[in-house]
Amino acid sequence: MGEEQVWPGGEPDVSVVVPTHDVGEWVDECLSSLLDDQGVALEVVVVDDRSTDDTWERVTSRALTDPRLRVVRSTGSGGGQARNYGAALARGKFLVFCDGDDLVPAGALEAMLSSLSSSGSDMVVGDFLKFSPMRTWSPTARWNVFTERRAGITIAELPALLRNRACWNRMFRRDFWVENAIAFPSVPRSNDIVPMTTALLAARTIDVVPDVVYLYRERPGASSMTSRAGSSTSAASYLSQELVCAQLVAGAGDEGLAAVYWSLFLGSDGWVHVRRFVREPEGAGAVEPDVCALLDQHLHGVRARQWDRTEVERQAVYTLVRGGRVDLARAVLLTTGEEDVAPVPLGAVRAAEVLAELHRSGHMSSASLRAFADRHLVAALLATPAPLDAAVAARLLDLVRPLADVLRPPATDDESAPARRLRESLAAGDLSLLVGERPTIPAPVTVSSYRVASASAEIVVDLPGPVPAGATFTVVKPGRPSTRRPLDVVEAEKGSRTRRVVVTRSDLASEGTWAVELEVSTWLGTVYVPLLVDAPSVVRDVTRWGPLTVRRKKRGLVPVTVVRRPPLPRRALRRLERGLHR
Structure with missing residues (x-):
């Protein structure tokens, strides 16, 4: 209903596309934030994606009293197709996307519209906050992107813009969107990172406003659009989209942009998805090999500088997952003690198994392998008060025998004498230090x-x-x-x-x-x-x-x-x- 309604007095300046799915609890608040106090001539196009709660009843009831609100049912399935359908119906000169459970602060659309009207740029990006019932926080505080107003810049001039690939804290010229055939893919997760990377690279010029233009609601559980896929399905969907993003960035031929992209993947976005996949043993299912293969394919293009700067435990997790050893990756992840969980040491034999697998992969440098050995294998052996069992010692010797080059300390190494002596013994295949009686090494x-x-x-x-x-x-x-x-x-x-x-x-x-x-x-x-x-x-x-x-x-x-x-x-x-x- 509402497809023939028009902006009173002429065409709207801004079209806001709002995909919805079971957001009845929040959609009224979302629509109020858009329709009140924005100061622009706008239409709001709600595209419902098969809601099973009272979302449809709420939005259609409101459309009866506000001609700026258009409500349709999606012709496809999923948030990507809902956004595409809404963008095709849009009549405004400028295009905005908003999720049905989030909020747009008063004046946000006016701030972005004013910037584009003045500069003539293809798109504008603004700051955003995340909030939950208990707190509000700024994910962008350390990005150094929204510190000042910028007009008419390019992505090469501010590559840090690539750190934010959400579709909702920005405004586009609709003719730019159509001319570049930008569209959301039909995937279970991360359906906005490809179109947003495409838009950033295709835009002739971009504006940045320091105004907070979006409030993202962090919802617990699996009810939100971004949380419905399981960890394996979610990781596979995300990685398939990152492969496309990596190709787009590589095609731009800009080293600064590539550095930002790989730092983003290894240190933030990629780590979030791979960590969730490893941590949740949902899956030894059919999707798991796809995740490992996709990660391996993606990391073939990683920049060495960004890879070598990544923490060795993260390098190890990425390497083990791409090689299909999710079990070992989970053991390494447990050593980091995330989310208020006490770290779980690998133990000497497990650490040696992990180190041998990392060494065989050829994906980690000697310096990274040596750092991993020091933190997990050498540290575990130094902390072992009792002599090793003969069978354990024999197993350990089999594992470390191919690792002599990694374990042998460099001549300039400043490590402690115990660690140096132990590494020399391991490199030489001599475990006599570990099988005899000895006093405990003092703890901190x-x-x-x-x-x-x-x-x-x-x-x-x-x-x-x-x-x-x-x-x-x-x-x-x-x-x-x-x-x-x-x-x-x-x-x-x-x-x-x-x-x-x-x-x-x-x-x-x-x-x-x-x-x-x-x-x-x-x-x-x-x-x-x-x-x-x-x-x-x-x-x-x-x-x-x-x-x-x-x-x-x-x-x-x-x-x-x-x-x-x-x-x-x-x-x-x-x-x-x-x-x-x-």
């Missing part, structure tokens, strides 16, 4: 109290059990072992394991952050045991101009560190320089 020590004043820092430590003679407290700049300096030798004290350690300015050789650690001799050589403190318990008794301070941390166990400030005149000069550059 949580301090009893930590107080930082302007002139000194005082740490009280209750040592966990007997500490070998000659153990020493040290300070070191993190990542720079050559800066290590001794503080205080731990001497045997009758009846007490409590030690009081004082750090003064003279103990710190230069400005910057210093960590306090305990140096202990062990069965594998010298170990540096971190001191940890519960962040809220740190007492800061520092003055603004004192030589020492400590950086604030909100919560959790954090390393014990102390900061030596620059001399007072230098600090004053830096403040002056910062003020001049504002």
Whole structure:
């Protein structure tokens, strides 16, 4: 109904296409946000995609009282076909898309229309927020895209625009949309990333407005349009669309754009989908091999620079999935401890199995493989207090034998003596260190109290059990072992394991952050045991101009560190320089 209704007094300037599916709870609020306080001549085209709730009744009832609202049933199935049908019915000079459960802030359409009318650009993109019943947040806060108003730019001038490929926080010239044959594909998930990539690359010029032009409702569960597909189906749908996007970006021949695209895929969009697919064991079904094959095909085009910059655990998950080892990928994912779940270590044998698979794939560099080995295989073996069972040792030896080049420490490596000695033994196929009796490697020590004043820092430590003679407290700049300096030798004290350690300015050789650690001799050589403190318990008794301070941390166990400030005149000069550059 409502297909013959027209904008009173002439054609509308803006057509807003709203696909709906079972959004009866929210659609009235959505339509009110569009039809009230927008300040533009508009029509709203609602295309219902087979709703089973009261969505159809709500929108048709409202259309009877507002001639700007047109309501039709989709001729196809899915959100993509609903949007395409709505765009074909649109009569405005400009085209906007909005989902039926979201909101458009007052004045948003007017802000985008004003920009395009002034600049003559093909499209304009605005900022957006996400919200749920409990909070509202900005996904774009770190993008550096919506910090200022821009007119008549190209995607090459601001490639970060590619970070946002949703269809709803933008306005298009309708003739541009039609001339470039832009359309939404009929896929279960991610049906807007291809048309939006197409539009960004095809646009002669683009505008950016800093105004918040869209409010996206984050809905839990599987009721929203973007949540209805299972993890395997969703991942396969998404990856099939990313293959097209990668081809479009490669065809543009712009290295800056390609760098943004692969950073987006590896660090954000791709990781979200692959992680969900790996984490939810929905599927050993028929779709799972498709996901692995699609990811493998897609990553054949990855830029080496962006790949090598990706965290090694993520590289491992991507590599294992593309090779069909979803079981091993799930084990690696569990080590990251996401979403308030405690990390689950791989264990030595499992870590060696993963490392062998990664090595066979040929997709990770030697540096990445070595980093993975250090974090998961070497760390697991160092933390194992009991001798390895003979059968476990034999299995481990079989797995690490082909990995000698990865495990052998480089000549310039600054790693700890225990890790170096263990890696040398593994590379040589010698497990004698692991099958004999040995004492436990000391674990990180949580301090009893930590107080930082302007002139000194005082740490009280209750040592966990007997500490070998000659153990020493040290300070070191993190990542720079050559800066290590001794503080205080731990001497045997009758009846007490409590030690009081004082750090003064003279103990710190230069400005910057210093960590306090305990140096202990062990069965594998010298170990540096971190001191940890519960962040809220740190007492800061520092003055603004004192030589020492400590950086604030909100919560959790954090390393014990102390900061030596620059001399007072230098600090004053830096403040002056910062003020001049504002």
